[in-house]
Amino acid sequence: MTNVIERAKAHFAQEGPKEIEVPEWGDENGPLIIYSSPMTLQDRDVCLEQAGGPNLKFHLYAIIRKAKDADGNPIFTKADKSDLLYKVDPSVLIRVGAEIVGTTSVEGMEKN
Numbered sequence: 689m690t691n692v693i694e695r696a697k698a699h700f701a702q703e704g705p706k707e708i709e710v711p712e713w714g715d716e717n718g719p720l721i722i723y724s725s726p727m728t729l730q731d732r733d734v735c736l737e738q739a740g741g742p743n744l745k746f747h748l749y750a751i752i753r754k755a756k757d758a759d760g761n762p763i764f765t766k767a768d769k770s771d772l773l774y775k776v777d778p779s780v781l782i783r784v785g786a787e788i789v790g791t792t793s794v795e796g797m798e799k800n
Contacts, residue, residue: 700726705756708787712780722763724754724788732789747785748772754788 703726711719727750735753739745748769755763764772772781 706787708784710780710784712777721758722784722788723756723758723760725756727754727789735789744778744782745773747782747789750785750788751781755784 705723705725708722708724709719710722713720731750731753735746735749736742738749751772752762752764752766752769757763
């Protein structure tokens with residue numbers, strides 16, 4: 689019989705990557721497709737720490753940490769932080785970040 693930790697790990701492994709369409713960041717070939725593996729507890733902790741607690745910057749750090757292209761390469765790096773903060777539509781960032789994180793509210797981040 690499989691023990692509980694093995695069943696819990698199997699459940700998480702089945703989630704697979706999310707595909708997130710971002711029409712605003714697309715090109716003549718269509719919307720940008722971002723791939724993101726599920727957020728682990730460690731991912732959430734790192735992003736919350738980088739954001740200085742539960743605030744909207746959490747989404748920014750989730751995007752930098754988790755957004756990948758079809759080949760699994762990071763789309764953004766920490767060097768893109770300033771541009772993402774000041775030169776990118778925040779509503780798109782929040783929407784994409786919320787899809788990566790799996791919650792739409794700052795309060796939800798605290799609970800996860």
